[in-house]
Amino acid sequence: MTWTNLARNGRILVVDDAMENIQILHHALRAEHEVLFALDGEQALQIAREQQPDLILLDAVMPGMDGYAVVAALRAAPRLQDIPVIFVTALSQPEDETRALEAGAVDFISKPFNVAVVRARVRSQLTIKRQADAMRELSMTDGLTGVANRRNFNDTVDAEWRRCARAGLPLSLIMIDIDHFKLYNDHYGHQAGDACLQRISATMKRCASRPQDMLARYGGEEFILLLPQEGADGAEVVANRILDEVHKLALPHAASPTAPIVTISMGLATARPPLEGNTPGPLIRNADGNLYRAKQTGRDRYCISLD
Numbered sequence: 001m002t003w004t005n006l007a008r009n010g011r012i013l014v015v016d017d018a019m020e021n022i023q024i025l026h027h028a029l030r031a032e033h034e035v036l037f038a039l040d041g042e043q044a045l046q047i048a049r050e051q052q053p054d055l056i057l058l059d060a061v062m063p064g065m066d067g068y069a070v071v072a073a074l075r076a077a078p079r080l081q082d083i084p085v086i087f088v089t090a091l092s093q094p095e096d097e098t099r100a101l102e103a104g105a106v107d108f109i110s111k112p113f114n115v116a117v118v119r120a121r122v123r124s125q126l127t128i129k130r131q132a133d134a135m136r137e138l139s140m141t142d143g144l145t146g147v148a149n150r151r152n153f154n155d156t157v158d159a160e161w162r163r164c165a166r167a168g169l170p171l172s173l174i175m176i177d178i179d180h181f182k183l184y185n186d187h188y189g190h191q192a193g194d195a196c197l198q199r200i201s202a203t204m205k206r207c208a209s210r211p212q213d214m215l216a217r218y219g220g221e222e223f224i225l226l227l228p229q230e231g232a233d234g235a236e237v238v239a240n241r242i243l244d245e246v247h248k249l250a251l252p253h254a255a256s257p258t259a260p261i262v263t264i265s266m267g268l269a270t271a272r273p274p275l276e277g278n279t280p281g282p283l284i285r286n287a288d289g290n291l292y293r294a295k296q297t298g299r300d301r302y303c304i305s306l307d
């Protein structure tokens with residue numbers, strides 16, 4: 001995305017109890033953005049939840065839930081708290097502006113507004129928002145393979161563990177390690193080793209494609225697959241699929257004592273998270289222990305706990 005594109009094609013939610021103001025802002029922004037609108041605070045929050053706008057233009061004074069209450073509700077909701085809010089209001093005293101910024105707004109525009117100024121401010125806030133999104137995405141992604149990094153996995157497994165506990169559903173993990181990868185690097189060189197990691201991770205990612213599934217790079221040549229809402233049977237289906245697909249990939253590994261192609265070993269573990277007093281740590285150790293058994297018993301396979 002170019003710098004110019006960063007400032008365009010946003011999804012902007014305009015919140016105002018006066019239809020006339022919404023129409024003016026819609027007219028000002030529609031050439032560059034998708035414009036949604038809400039006539040009160042409750043409706044604004046509902047649309048924000050359903051449509052995830054990039055930016056909200058919010059009237060401070062509205063009957064019922066006012067703009068300050070809307071910002072407070074947005075900031076308290078994990079999925080909405082990063083949406084930037086620009087206050088657009090007839091209040092024009094410095095203390096009004098200060099109050100809006102302290103409540104969590106990123107900018108303040110006084111009515112009657114100048115349309116060119118509104119456009120320019122929207123562009124600049126949209127650019128900042130998209131840069132922040134890109135930084136967040138980078139900080140959660142492994143640079144070599146493009147899959148989630150370990151920190152992202154740690155945050156996600158905690159959240160999914162709690163979600164599965166609330167829903168009374170199981171959660172499975174597959175710890176995955178490429179066999180004899182040191183010998184691969186020694187034989188083909190480090191760059192070929194990097195390319196191998198990319199091919200294997202892309203193949204594994206395709207094997208678990210439900211929206212809640214997450215493949216993460218856990219260490220050098222070690223990956224972990226998080227399968228929320230999946231029991232042991234489902235995890236075995238995925239593990240078998242991964243074994244098959246990695247075989248089909250048939251990347252030559254002339255130095256491997258296991259097979260003439262690159263193979264992987266896996267450890268599976270499944271739990272039903274309890275509502276209280278437990279974390280995913282023991283489950284991760286369990287998967288790791290099973291991976292160790294897969295290595296010990298010949299590699300190119302998976303092991304699963306029998307309990």
Ligand SMILES: Nc1nc2c(ncn2[C@@H]2O[C@H](COP(=O)(O)OP(=O)(O)OP(=O)(O)O)[C@@H](O)[C@H]2O)c(=O)[nH]1
Nearest residue numbers: 177178179180181182183185190193194220221295
């Ligand atoms: N090319 C490349 N190699 C890496 C990367 N990260 C880790 N490695 C290598 O992965 C190898 C892992 O070696 P070991 O832990 O001894 O395991 P292994 O050779 O795969 O043997 P087993 O796991 O027992 O089958 C080391 O040689 C690391 O240098 C990376 O990003 N790129």
